[in-house]
Amino acid sequence: MTIKEDIKKVVKEVDNTSFAFEILQDYKKVNKRQFIIILILIFSLIISIGYTIYLLNDIGTIQTTTSQNIDDVENINGTVVNGGDINGNDKTN
Numbered sequence: 001m002t003i004k005e006d007i008k009k010v011v012k013e014v015d016n017t018s019f020a021f022e023i024l025q026d027y028k029k030v031n032k033r034q035f036i037i038i039l040i041l042i043f044s045l046i047i048s049i050g051y052t053i054y055l056l057n058d059i060g061t062i063q064t065t066t067s068q069n070i071d072d073v074e075n076i077n078g079t080v081v082n083g084g085d086i087n088g089n090d091k092t093n
Helices: 003-016 019-057
Strands: none
Touching: none
């Protein structure tokens, strides 16, 4: 090997291990980590907003109510309307 080739090799090694190059590599790593963290935070925010909307709208719940027709009073047992007391005993005597 000639001296020029040796010098080029040493200069190339110095360039690859220079302080500026190390800072640039660290900066790239930090940027990549920050990007991943930001994506995770945005994804978490979207999920929490979606779940909140789901809870507020009661999506998927079916509410059924049962009602009793009060047109026929005789069929309603155990009520004051039927003339009975709380236990359902007849008080019409």
